Amino acid sequence: MDQRTETAPKAAVRQGYMSKNRLAVSLLFMMNGFVTGSWAPKIPEFKDRLGIGESILGLLILIFGVGSLVLMPIAGGFIARIGSEKVVKITAIILSPLLLLLTLVPNVWTAVIGMFLLGGFVGAMDVAMNANAVEVEKSMRRAIMSSCHAYWSLGGLIGAGIGGFLMARFGVLPHAIVVTGLCVAVLAIAWPMMLADQPHPAAAKEKLRLPMTPLPWLIGLMALFSMIPEGAVLDWGALYLRNELGASVELSGFGFAAFSATMAAMRFAGDHVRDRFGATRTLRICTGTALIGMVLAGLAPNAPVAIIGFAIAGIGISNMVPIAFSAGGNMPGLRPGIGLAVATFMGYSGMLFAPSLIGFIAEHSGFAVIFASIPVLFAVVLLLSHHAVHADHGKEH
Template identity: 50%
Template sequence: MPQHEAFKGRWAVAACFFVNGFMVGSWAPQIPLLVARFSLSESVLGLLILLVGVGAVTAMPVCGYLMSRYGSRTVLRVAGLLCAGSLLVVALAPAMAVLSVALIAFGGLIGGMDVSMNANAVAVERRLGRAIMSSSHGFWSLGGFVGAGLGGVLAEEWGYLAHAVAVTAIALPLVAAALPHLIVEEKRAPSAGGRFAGFPKSPGVYLVGLVALMCMIPEGAVLDWAALYLRQEMGASLAVASLAFTAFSGTMALMRFLGDRVRDRLGAVKTMRLSGIIAALGMLGAGISPSPLVATLAFALSGLGVANLVPIAFSAAGNQPGISSAAGMSVATTIGYSGLLAAPSLIGFVAETTGFAPIFIAFAMVLGLISLTSNLMRPADAILSQPAADRKPAISGP
């Protein structure tokens, strides 16, 4: 493949990451509007939100199988186009039964697009011979920021249906423009006759999936509970408490755009080790913080470390020896996202007894453990360790 086509593929998959994050961010302003539309209690709302996660986790292994047969580009094209209109289907749901199905489909399309775009990003890394996974996740964070920020204004001014129409009008052209330029990955371990070969037998990919889970749960904990921690246990105002996740997500997005260059220079193993240490120090600082300001700064430090953990883990999963990137990615994403379904409620249950400070201290220990497992990320360096004759030369650009 000519280098200019690979370069187009790099930006095409970046656009897919942006759209996926944009759809997730746009879903957030719809949640309180669902409460008003259907007069939902908190428990029923919790179950409806759970359906989104169930749809995502169910779709990921299914898409892994489909990618093993048809490739990530084909699956991403279908999932991307359907995902761009999925929020509109949720907004049009006239009754609870239809809404439940629409939310499962919405989550499934988000998850299917997620696993296929990560697999395609691995293919782009191989073609270019350099890392792009961290900045791709940076585009996801940027999309989520735009979707949530713009969506809050539009939903308040125009209402839930007009907001969903606007989201579709933005997402669909972006996806349509990107999909023709996605690259086709080289098949690595085809199964006989193109049939499903079963789950990977190598334990390495499952260990990487567990590491991804250990990376994602602390990230989700800051999203769900950091503001409440500052508000309830430190007496911060609502405005100050909200800065905790803002600082965390801001430094995380910044480092994700810088992370590929760091990884290309240091390698995946060393980057993972240093990132885990920085994330652990930040989370520990938040847990023992004497004031909201210090806690906010600690969360910002933790965001710098957390930023590259999941992208490196996904890159390692997609480069496992002896299995296809589709199989590796579907295993890692399914394990990672499955844990996130139960984690928020479990954290809330424990916090009622212990408070949030011990929980963040415990997550610091988890992040420290991640730094000790960094050797599992060695497959992510495969794109940099191939002989020059086996890969295309890297080209400039993000």
């Protein structure tokens, strides 16, 4: 019998498994984004129900960030021991009812615990699902990370979009129950299709510790400087358009909308671009595009020009973080969970905490100076961009 007739069915079966693995990890990203997006429209009700002011609410949101940064490296350590599949299943199970828990907390002190857990398991699941996406990339020998992050953005959009409608029509508790039920349903669909990535026994017994070589931290710096601008546009873009460029309330919302739209669209296309041009060249093109867009936004004479600048910046920033995460999970001589935990920890710390510092600086300098100065961060990413070669699959590093 011809050898090709024997191997073709096996190849088809293997391709089928890889497609299921990709679908599973995409659903996990969508679920995580959906929980995060569903939380956003609950914030006003959460504040009123607990009878707290903006300052206490700000501290609770900070607790969310602290929870993420505490549990992210712990998740990375467990991934190195038992594999991303088990960690993502455990974290997803725990995450599913946490929005319901926050809907039922009776006072500020229980809210502190709830916010820490929500932030912690959103972050821990984030590390685990990114690590699983890295493993799927390796098995398929092609990039999928950008589209995974696009599914996260899509989940966030769905969560934020239906949240207000459900709460207005049915109430806060039914909304939380629906969110929990949808999370359980998505997890049930993804569960049997997840890629199992058990580590070697010797590696599983290794003592967990932070990497002592500079490479993981340099890639983490790339993630950090790629995510600070994203947080800046998210938290301060509308205020910049409104207060400094005279935009109407309606128009001021288009800054982040344009940024998000181009980012989501380019993330779906990003994997094909990376497979065609390689991670390093793609990162350089994206970083240069983001730099041009942010300079345009910061020096804009009016709101429409700034919105165009934010849209161009979204095109560039879209694939910078996925490439950094892929590189973090593919470093030679380092378990994927450890390298990825460093990249996600540093990246999300920038997105969670830098906007507060930006707000303080902007009180004295204005936001135009901030947005015009952010490209300095992109220049550093360009200097480090050769490390993105570790994001490529099936190539010599």
